[in-house]
Amino acid sequence: MRRGYGLSRTITVLLADDEPMLRTGVRTVLDAAPGIEVVAEAADGREAVRLARGLRPDVCLLDIRMPRLDGLAAAAELATLVPQTAVVMLTTFSDDAYVADALGSGAAGFLLKSGDPRELITGVRAVAEGGAALSPAVARRVITCLGEDRLGRGLAARARVAELTVREREVLGLVGAGLSNAEIARRLFLVEGTVKTYVSTVLARLGFKNRVQAAILAYEAGLVPQES
Incomplete structure (x- = not known):
């Protein structure tokens, strides 16, 4: 940890x-x-x-x-x-x-x-x-290097994140923006321990080993906030 x-x-x-x-x-x-x-x-x-x-x-x-x-x-x-x-x-x-x-x-x-x-x-x-x-x-x-079919990957990514709750998708987007748990907690007005639970749940539901893999999916699915 x-x-x-x-x-x-x-x-x-x-x-x-x-x-x-x-x-x-x-x-x-x-x-x-x-x-x-x-x-x-x-x-x-x-x-x-x-x-x-x-x-x-x-x-x-x-x-x-x-x-x-x-x-x-x-x-x-x-x-x-x-x-x-x-x-x-x-x-x-x-x-x-x-x-x-x-x-x-x-x-x-x-x-x-x-x-x-x-x-x-x-x-x-x-x-x-x-x-x-x-x-x-x-x-x-x-x-780009993961595949040429960016449209197809985007559609697949959006289908995967559709299974997440609204809050889980919000947290995933902020993970994609590179924010730490503490920063996500401040952004969403949550307790940091709650954010850790959300991140762990999202990684488990998506079958990912680390936050970088989740960040890539967040970009592909269009979840990363533009201002970040």
Whole structure:
């Protein structure tokens, strides 16, 4: 179970990428954000798994393409060995072929390396609180790479969510927007424990393992609020 964080708690992050300049840039952004600390860096997936097992960070940012052990394999190992660590994949648009595979790796989100630094900070905080980090740009690419029949997928998605209650669909849409349980609770004027129950119920009814899979369905079904 993810721990809840406010600015009074420090979110620890492990950063894994084989490009030193990118690691430096990401670390600079995160270390400048209140309540976030990069506690270690790794240049490959195998080192990332080793460090995560020892440090047990709250969030692990993994590049998809790394030597020795790629990000997808590392994410799968972390899901088993350090399940309390939320994994976020760092992607580029050229990684489309890998992103769909990552949906089943246990990743809690996908962020673009070229994205807005604020999106990186928001994403790290969201997954640390049990949410999903999935930018609209990445979501659109994921949906595209999952299949060419977008109309058909949209119809199928709407049929699946039709079985949910109105409130469950509302919660699913906010999960798709990347909101944490605490943020959803504030948006809907609910107790956070109630939101956790809704999210668990929605995942179970849809047969999903994680919030990212639910977020993709929310986009396909058109449930994500436009203002988000």
